[in-house]
Amino acid sequence: MALQALQALLETIEKLHKLHRSLLEISKRKSDHLKANDMDGLQKQLLAEKKHVQAVAQLEKLRIKQTEAYAVASGLPVPSTVSELLEQITDQKLALRFEHELIGLTETVTELKKQEALNQQLLEQSMQFLQISLDMLAPSIQSLNYGTPNQDQQRPQNRTLFDSKA
Secondary structure, three states: OHHHHHHHHHHHHHHHHHHHHHHHHHHHHHHHHHHHOOHHHHHHHHHHHHHHHHHHHHHHHHHHHHHHHHHHHHOOOOOOOHHHHHHHOOOHHHHHHHHHHHHHHHHHHHHHHHHHHHHHHHHHHHHHHHHHHHHHHOOOHHHHHOOOOOOOOOOOOOOOOOOOOO
16 A cells, blocks of 8 residues: 555656656746747747646645655654655665656756746846837827927027028
């Protein structure tokens, strides 16, 4: 029973790792679309990302249940972490597989966080550029709203290169 629960937990962690690697690829494609100002492509990547995040959430719930099931089957305290369970695995080959997947998952999540931070910076820079562009194109509110409507504006005299009065 405990070995089956452990195998199921390992499979779930492998699936989580695979999904996170896929999320990392989506995040890199989002960066490319942000750099190219391709909003349609970015939108498609956001939809794919949303589906992946939902799948990760479901797998994470399953992982928690499987961790608890293995802890109960092994006589460990129920709020156990995967790292605590790893210490209890007696099969060396299985323990190495577990450790390999956990390290890989941790590294992938770390890289994903860095990539998402880059995407956040790219998005903020895009928004700043848009704001500056809009500010430059929009007329000044003061010039539209203030002053008497029929006020003759003083215009400087047109000066030519050659002053004929001299």
